[in-house]
Amino acid sequence: MKAFSLSARRALLWGLAVLLGSCTDPYMPDVITSPEALMVVDGYLNSQGVTTIRLSRAYGIAAKTAPPAETRATVYIEDEGGARVVLRESSTAGTYVSDNVTLNPARNVRLHFRTATGKEYASDYVPVKTTPPIDAVKWRIENNDLNIYVDTHDDTSASQYYRWETDETWEIYPVYSPGIEYSNGGIRPISARLPSICWGNQRSNAVHIAKTTGLTKDVVADFPLRRLPANSERFYSRYSILVQQQVLTRPEFEYWTLLRKNTESIGSLFDPQPSQLTGNVHCLSSPAEAVLGYVGAHSLVEKRIFISRADLPRDQRVLTGYEACVPPDTVYISGPRAARSPEATILRNAFLSQLYLPLGYVVNNGSTGYTAKPRDCIDCRTRGASVKPSFWP
Structure with missing residues (x-):
């Protein structure tokens, strides 16, 4: 049974790798073990459709479990004139969705939300772009x-x-x-x-x-x-x-450019070094608190193709x-x-x-x-x- 013998050899190699790996001491910088769980905001304001926003928390590599999703938050879109579109929490914890709406392209808009613990967050006002x-x-x-x-x-x-x-x-x-x-x-x-x-x-x-x-x-x-x-x-x-x-707007494009450099262009001495990634979302309750994410406002267009054998x-x-x-x-x-x-x-x-x-x-x-x-x-x-x-x- 050649396949079984190959599996046995792989198991042996894996065991040796474990033994060899046990000879090294892991290095965990203090910043990675930091208990701080930063707010993470993922999504954009859909100017011609359904907006989906995901709220979660960042966690260190050394953490044994991920923090729970940010549930029971009050989330809405607001424009500079005071008009609001409420997002409701979906069946997926920490994910908030709106109805199918059209945002006023003549007014800047932002995301505003309050957590279940009472902390308040908002993104910067941004123009509404049409794709x-x-x-x-x-x-x-x-x-x-x-x-x-x-x-x-x-x-x-x-x-x-x-x-x-x-x-x-x-x-x-x-x-x-x-x-x-x-x-x-x-x-x-x-x-x-x-x-x-x-x-x-x-x-x-x-x-x-x-x-x-x-x-x-x-x-x-x-x-x-x-x-x-x-x-x-x-x-x-x-x-x-x-x-x-x-x-995207130019600031949003610059955010994604930096994100790409931080995630895809590191690994050698000649690659750009990781940079501090700051978005446009802020904690209004604690201005010194860092928040991860950039919330823009634009429409979405799609196109699908098929390739057959x-x-x-x-x-x-x-x-x-x-x-x-x-x-x-x-x-x-x-x-x-x-x-x-x-x-x-x-x-x-x-x-x-x-x-x-x-x-x-x-x-x-x-x-x-x-x-x-x-x-x-x-x-x-x-x-x-x-x-x-x-x-x-």
């Missing part, structure tokens, strides 16, 4: 990679500062469909079939920003959003990417994602081969924890058993969701 449409989301295969780009423009030259977010979805087809299952200490015909298709999903946490202030026209062309190997399993059947575009070149080989799962292992439970298979006892224990699943029966020269593989090779729900997305064709 222009996305002209195109397109893709090309270049040097064995599939690259995805976005185009946009603003004839009024009022945008200039752009930010994008992406949300990817793809189909997952498992390579096995088991006919048996382990239950009550034995093998029996499977009672409920596992899903034959799932959908993977990944929302990007990369910071995609661009500005056109140095150009004669407010035009963004071929801005790179995503690069994937052209043979990625995400293109095995059907893949989709949703691109969301926002227009048939859209790729015919000679383009695409992975299934299950290459390491083939071939299946064989576990003999009776006959001469069972005596030479000490792995069977270990695998039976794995069945009890549902980490290893049987696939089908095997009869070979007087020995009987079954084929099996880890759950991740059989149940696609370990890699995605079995519920079809509402936007999927």
Whole structure:
């Protein structure tokens, strides 16, 4: 059983790594162990739709548990004229949403909230920006990679500062469909079939920003959003990417620029050093208290594209994602081969924890058993969701 032997070798290497790692003393600077839990404000004021704001607390690396979400807060949007839009707490703790509203573009607006303990916070007043449409989301295969780009423009030259977010979805087809299952200490015909298709999903946490202030026209062309190997399993059947575009003010753009440098451009002596990240949210009750987050006000535009396997070149080989799962292992439970298979006892224990699943029966020269593989090779729900997305064709 080569797969089992490989797992054993990996376990041995992992054990050695633990032993070696135990020879070093961890270094935890005082700033990391600080008990202070700073308020974190995540979201923006949607000028033409639903606003979603998440309130939480930052915590140190040494903390054993994350602080609870900031619940039962009173949250609202207010403009300089005094008009307010109330946000209510959703079923997700610490997440507050508004109704579908349109903010007055002639008035500056801000976020204002009060915590359950009575502390009051507010962002700076900011202008309401209108985001222009996305002209195109397109893709090309270049040097064995599939690259995805976005185009946009603003004839009024009022945008200039752009930010994008992406949300990817793809189909997952498992390579096995088991006919048996382990239950009550034995093998029996499977009672409920596992899903034959799932959908993977990944929302990007990369910071995609661009500005056109140095150009004669407010035009963004071929801005790179995503690069994937052209043979990625995400293109095995059907893949989709949703691109969301926002227009920022200059201060908000500078905030995201600094955030990108702090999170993506560190790691060597020649990279920019981490900088103090200050947003536009303040504690009115305690002005010296630092608050993390920047709240802007703008509309959101979206564009989704699909890429099917048939859209790729015919000679383009695409992975299934299950290459390491083939071939299946064989576990003999009776006959001469069972005596030479000490792995069977270990695998039976794995069945009890549902980490290893049987696939089908095997009869070979007087020995009987079954084929099996880890759950991740059989149940696609370990890699995605079995519920079809509402936007999927």
